[in-house]
Amino acid sequence: MKKLINNAEQVVEEMLxxxxxxxxxxxxxxxxxxxxxxxxxxxxxxxALVSGxxxxxxxxxxxxxxxxxxxxxxxxxxxTSPTPDQVYEAVKAVDGGKGVLxxxxxxxxxxxxxxxxxxxxxxxxxxxxxxxxxxxxAVENSTWTTGRRGIAGTVFVHKIAGAKAETGADLxxxxxxxxxxxxxxxxxxxxxxxxxxxxxxxPSFTLAENEAEIGMGIHGEPGTHRETVxxxxxxxxxxxxxxLADMSLDAGDEAAVMINGLGGTPLxxxxxxxxxxxxxxxxxxxxxxxxxxxxxMTSLEMAGFSVxxxxxxxxxxxxxxxxxxxxxxxxx
Amino acid sequence: MKKLINNAEQVVEEMLxxxxxxxxxxxxxxxxxxxxxxxxxxxxxxxALVSGxxxxxxxxxxxxxxxxxxxxxxxxxxxTSPTPDQVYEAVKAVDGGKGVLxxxxxxxxxxxxxxxxxxxxxxxxxxxxxxxxxxxxAVENSTWTTGRRGIAGTVFVHKIAGAKAETGADLxxxxxxxxxxxxxxxxxxxxxxxxxxxxxxxPSFTLAENEAEIGMGIHGEPGTHRETVxxxxxxxxxxxxxxLADMSLDAGDEAAVMINGLGGTPLxxxxxxxxxxxxxxxxxxxxxxxxxxxxxMTSLEMAGFSVxxxxxxxxxxxxxxxxxxxxxxxxx
Numbered sequence: 316m317k318k319l320i321n322n323a324e325q326v327v328e329e330m331l332x333x334x335x336x337x338x339x340x341x342x343x344x345x346x347x348x349x350x351x352x353x354x355x356x357x358x359x360x361x362x363a364l365v366s367g368x369x370x371x372x373x374x375x376x377x378x379x380x381x382x383x384x385x386x387x388x389x390x391x392x393x394x395t396s397p398t399p400d401q402v403y404e405a406v407k408a409v410d411g412g413k414g415v416l417x418x419x420x421x422x423x424x425x426x427x428x429x430x431x432x433x434x435x436x437x438x439x440x441x442x443x444x445x446x447x448x449x450x451x452x453a454v455e456n457s458t459w460t461t462g463r464r465g466i467a468g469t470v471f472v473h474k475i476a477g478a479k480a481e482t483g484a485d486l487x488x489x490x491x492x493x494x495x496x497x498x499x500x501x502x503x504x505x506x507x508x509x510x511x512x513x514x515x516x517x518p519s520f521t522l523a524e525n526e527a528e529i530g531m532g533i534h535g536e537p538g539t540h541r542e543t544v545x546x547x548x549x550x551x552x553x554x555x556x557x558x559l560a561d562m563s564l565d566a567g568d569e570a571a572v573m574i575n576g577l578g579g580t581p582l583x584x585x586x587x588x589x590x591x592x593x594x595x596x597x598x599x600x601x602x603x604x605x606x607x608x609x610x611x612m613t614s615l616e617m618a619g620f621s622v623x624x625x626x627x628x629x630x631x632x633x634x635x636x637x638x639x640x641x642x643x644x645x646x647x
Numbered sequence: 648m649k650k651l652i653n654n655a656e657q658v659v660e661e662m663l664x665x666x667x668x669x670x671x672x673x674x675x676x677x678x679x680x681x682x683x684x685x686x687x688x689x690x691x692x693x694x695a696l697v698s699g700x701x702x703x704x705x706x707x708x709x710x711x712x713x714x715x716x717x718x719x720x721x722x723x724x725x726x727t728s729p730t731p732d733q734v735y736e737a738v739k740a741v742d743g744g745k746g747v748l749x750x751x752x753x754x755x756x757x758x759x760x761x762x763x764x765x766x767x768x769x770x771x772x773x774x775x776x777x778x779x780x781x782x783x784x785a786v787e788n789s790t791w792t793t794g795r796r797g798i799a800g801t802v803f804v805h806k807i808a809g810a811k812a813e814t815g816a817d818l819x820x821x822x823x824x825x826x827x828x829x830x831x832x833x834x835x836x837x838x839x840x841x842x843x844x845x846x847x848x849x850p851s852f853t854l855a856e857n858e859a860e861i862g863m864g865i866h867g868e869p870g871t872h873r874e875t876v877x878x879x880x881x882x883x884x885x886x887x888x889x890x891l892a893d894m895s896l897d898a899g900d901e902a903a904v905m906i907n908g909l910g911g912t913p914l915x916x917x918x919x920x921x922x923x924x925x926x927x928x929x930x931x932x933x934x935x936x937x938x939x940x941x942x943x944m945t946s947l948e949m950a951g952f953s954v955x956x957x958x959x960x961x962x963x964x965x966x967x968x969x970x971x972x973x974x975x976x977x978x979x
Contacts (some may be wrong), residue, residue, distance in 0.1 A: 317839045318858070319916035319952065321878040326919065336925035337938040373914035383784075393915075507649045510913075525649070544652040574669075579911040581706035581842075581947045582652035586665035587658060593668035606669040610942070615913045616950065620651065632834035644942075 316516045323513035323566040327390055330498065334377055338642040342417070349397065350386040350405040351377045354506045362489045363387065363409035366418040366473060367402065368425050369394040371512070372533060375470065375612045378643030384477035385418075385641075393512050393607035393615075396424035402432030406441060412444030414528030418472050418491060421449040437546045446493040448472055450502040450623065452561045453530030453538050464532050466498035466576040466614035466622045470634070478634035500533045501562045503554045504621030506531045507544065508579060510614050529553065533614045547584065551591040554622050559599070565627050566600035571635055573623040574606070578613035580620055585609070592622055604632055607635050611643075648850045655845035659702045659720035664686055666709055675715045681729065682737040682739065683709045684719040694812040694821045695719065695741035695933055698750040698805060699734065701726040703844070704865060709771050709945045710975030716809035717750075719975075725844050725865045725947075735762030738773060746774030746818035746827060750804050752797030753781040776818050778825040780804055782955065783833040784893045785862030785870050796864050799907040799944035800832035800955045803967070810966035815891035820911040828963065830936065833884045833894045836953030838863045840911065842946050861885065865909070865946045879916065883923040886954050891931070896958050904938070905955040910945035914954055917941070923955055936964055943975075 320326050327349060335344050336349065342351040350367075357363065366376045367389030376388035382515060386409035391397035406415045415436070419429045426447060433443045459462055476493035484492070499612030506528045509518035519535045527550070528540025544550075564570060572592060574585045585608050596603055604627055612621070627635065652658050654934055659681060664684065674683040675830060682699075689695065698708045699721030704741055708720035718741035723729035730883045738747045747768070747932055751761045782800030808825035816824070838860045841850035853866045854860060860880070862870025875883050876882075896902060906917045906922060915939050944953070959967065 317859075317876055317950065319839070319879045319882065319912065320919055326915065329916040329922050333922035335927070336935075337918065337921050337940050339738070353671050371915065373918070377916075448777050487964045507651070527649075529853065544649055544941055547651045547652050549649065561862070568685065577951075578913050579948055580651065580909050581703070582710075582942065583658065583662045583703065583947065586662040586669065586705070587652055588665070589669050590665035593665070608669050610914065613913065615915065618911075618948065 316511050318470045318513055320513055327392060328512050330370065330447060331390060341642045342377065345404050345408045348386060348401050348404045350401055350408065352405065352408045353380055356409050357411040358386065358404060358415060359411040360407065360415045361411055362484065362486050363411055363415045364418060364480055365389065365405045365409060367397050368420050369396060372612050372617045374643035378421060379470065379473045379641050381638060381639065381641030383481055383639030386474045395423065396428050399428045399431035399435065399567065402429050402437040404461040406432060406436040406443060409636045414444065414491050416444060416476060416486060416494065417445040418448050418469065419445055420469055421447050421462055421463055422459045424459060424553065425593055426623060442486055443488040446472065446497060448497055450500045451505050451532065452501050452557050457532055458536040466502050466504060467573055467621050468502045470611045471500055471625050474639065475634040476629055477639065478637040483512040491636050499626040499631065500623060501558045502621050502623040503557050504531060504619060505529045505550060505554065506617055506619035508618040509535055510578065510617040513642055520597065528550065531564050531610060535614065547587050550590040551588045552595065555592055555595050558622060558624050562624065564601055569602045569604050569627045569632065570596065571604050571625040572606045573628060574608045574620045576610040577611055577617040577619040578610060579618040582609065585620060588620060597624060648843050650845060652845055657723060658845050662702065663722060673974045674709065677736050677740045680733050681718060681722040682733055682740065683712055684740045685712055686739065688718060689743040691743040692717065692745060693741055693743055694745045694816065694818050695747045696750060696805065696812055697737045697741060697747055698811050699729050699926055700752050700785050701728060703947045704944050706975035711802065711805045711973050713971065713973030715969060715971030716717065717812055718778040718806045727784050728754065728760050731760045731763035731767065735767040738768040738775060740762060742773045743837055746776065747776065748808060748818060748821050749809065750801065750825065751775040751777055751778050751779050752801050754791045754792055755793055756791060774818055776822040778804065778822060778829060778939040780829055782958060783864065784833050784889050785835050787863055790868040797835050798836060798865050799953050800834045802943045803832055803903065803957050806826045806971060807966040809971065810969040815957045828957065831958040831963065832955060833890045834865060834953050834955040837861045837882060837886065837891050838909065838949055838951035840950040841867055842910065842949040865944060867946065879919050880923040883920045885911060885926065887924055887927050890954060890956050894956065894958060896933055901934045901936050901956040901959045901964065902928065903937050903959060904935055905939040905943060907944055907953045907955065909951040910922065911948040911950040914941065917952060920952060960979045
């Protein structure tokens with residue numbers, strides 16, 4: 316295992332320290348916990364957003380803490396749900412009196428722990444609502460999931476619900492907007508290589524020299540099938556067809572597109588993929604309002620990508636384009 | 648070779664098409680050439696900046712085309728200098744009457760071809776100036792370089808000279824500011840793995856399972872030595888000590904820091920590295936004005952990183968913090 320780390324057991328702790336040192340203008344640590352919140356938390360008079368999950372998906376989620384997106388991010392161990400007390404601390408640290416929306420990716424452990432945290436916070440009199448993101452069209456149920464997995468589409472939920480919260484909307488309204496994003500967003504990914512969880516020290520699965528896994532999850536969960544690596548256009552076409560078959564996106568509709576790298580994919584290749592994705596949407600007369608290309612929801616050093624398509628209406632478009640300011644290298 | 652491409656010979660062409668489809672609000676193609684310029688080029692009454700070089704370093708350089716940074720970027724074949732006619736077309740497309748500054752990384756082929764383009768443009772009556780970036784402290788001379796190589800520090804030249812140009816400064820002033828950045832910036836990198844140039848189909852070198860190359864260039868040029876992979880803190884310490892030994896940065900001085908991923912490095916690891924880099928600068932009482940963490944100047948899917956330190960004065964700091972708007976996922 317070749318990694319730029321000091322100690323597999325300390326990697327999340329050291330990452331969080333490095334993040335606070337890098338971005339003190341954006342984030343601060345909730346002392347004693349693996350929680351980063353906005354430097355000016357709690358923001359009064361605004362619904363707060365908290366997300367999180369296992370580490371290893373950076374810049375998700377701490378990279379999206381900042382004005383116009385999240386208020387707090389909880390970092391579990393690598394690919395492991397954060398514990399309820401960590402989520403509870405995040406909720407307490409960001410609540411500015413208007414309540415807290417939890418944005419949860421659909422994994423069984425995450426849902427259980429975020430729900431326990433909700434009960435703890437509600438016992439303190441904090442209003443909490445939650446949404447569950449399940450944008451991955453590849454498979455129903457999976458290694459750690461009942462129903463569909465939540466993957467890169469989650470970042471659109473952060474952006475749009477975060478922008479809604481900045482307008483002064485109340486908790487029910489922010490939740491409703493987040494649910495609209497979830498209803499309108501679909502994703503699917505594929506991998507050319509596995510990744511290595513530091514504490515495990517070896518890949519959780521292997522692929523042959525010319526083999527790809529289609530529909531794989533962001534923790535290396537199995538996808539729909541394995542196949543010989545195909546030309547980029549064919550791979551993109553397969554994913555986009557699966558996505559479009561699952562959503563109601565008609566000629567004349569408008570969408571946002573994300574070509575998300577999983578951590579080990581050259582940006583060059585993501586642009587080659589986008590060429591085909593954009594052409595497929597153009598053929599269907601679907602207007603692309605904005606395209607996001609880069610590493611938004613990664614799987615450590617995994618090589619591969621996902622495509623996300625978000626159907627826009629006027630509310631979602633306005634909130635997507637609203638200004639945001641976060642540490643992540645994100646063109647929002 | 649596992650890559651998300653269609654055809655090794657078409658990869659730059661398809662990348663450029665994908666980039667224009669992704670970012671039409673930022674960039675347009677100079678028809679018939681591998682040149683991307685601002686969508687509103689030429690911008691009148693402003694010195695224009697052109698950079699470029701071999702492809703494979705994305706988001707360098709086309710990702711930095713936009714308000715406050717570059718006006719044009721020239722994309723050579725992968726790891727290969729762009730030809731003089733391509734650079735010449737970029738210069739013609741962006742000149743708004745106040746002249747063009749070429750920002751060249753110090754590689755022999757790049758310098759030769761950018762200089763030939765300069766002669767062609769000057770014959771047309773276009774004012775052209777150039778600066779050569781040589782921030783890599785690892786080695787003097789190298790596979791394709793006389794003197795030191797230009798690496799990630801180049802991005803600071805784009806940002807700061809680009810901001811200077813937006814102020815309406817003339818060509819000599821913008822050049823002078825760019826030269827000040829070059830005088831004040833130092834970098835050094837290391838690699839855990841090689842990368843594969845698509846047309847070659849195999850790595851240009853190999854590293855043993857537990858081996859790292861220290862001081863390696865962004866095209867895989869040899870560094871200072873190979874060694875067994877060490878803990879991240881020791882590796883960071885070695886690089887930062889080499890950098891600081893080569894620049895005049897004293898207690899009380901202010902600096903910007905970039906922890907640059909080479910394309911295949913998890914963001915988690917870059918944050919672990921930053922923890923040590925920030926601590927080393929704090930020990931020396933050097934104030935970090937801003938830290939940039941992510942993939943700014945890559946080597947396809949190479950695993951590894953570089954550290955860049957830029958000594959700031961009041962002019963450089965103001966220009967570094969000035970607003971910019973480009974396609975790259977860059978927190979500038």
